[in-house]
Amino acid sequence: MDNDPKHTSKVVAKWLKDNKVKLLEWPSQHHDFNPIENLWAELKKRVQARRPTNLTQLHQLCQEEWTKIHPTNCGKLPETFDPS
Template sequence: ALDLRLGRRFILQQDNDPKHTAKITKEWLRHNSVNVLEWLSQSPDLNPIEHLWRDLKMAVHRRSPSNLMELERSCKEEWEKLPRNRCATLVESHPRRLEAVIAAKGASTKY
């Protein structure tokens, strides 16, 4: 695993999913001095990880796991198979995503 050793030089981006906005989560983040970027709750066009989750979900679905153990194994194996440059591609496309969301005035885009 890659150890990024980010220390305090990072900003956590998360959406407003209830588990992210729960009191206990907010308290933990505050107690641990984590800098959190406020983000829209429904903004998959602007959140590259959503595309990775979709890729993983589709790959796992194709394997049709029939129980929890198979699901876990499938998730781990398919995650390892995701192309390493996928993240870079998603990050590089971010300026175009921003422009598309602005042009669509916040509505859905092709992303």
């Protein structure tokens, strides 16, 4: 949980307390430590470089660029994490 409002609502807080869930302290709205975000960023960069002009072309370019990302890149995702 990153202190996003949906995670801090009274209903959620009550459920967590009732179920004795202990939370780790986390900075508000902290960046995501999920390495998959690096893959989405790479796809976005590749698609933007091709400058789609409409939704159909955007969809096509996303599919084309997705297939060009080699599976070994996925294994390297944790190494690409930059916490800054």
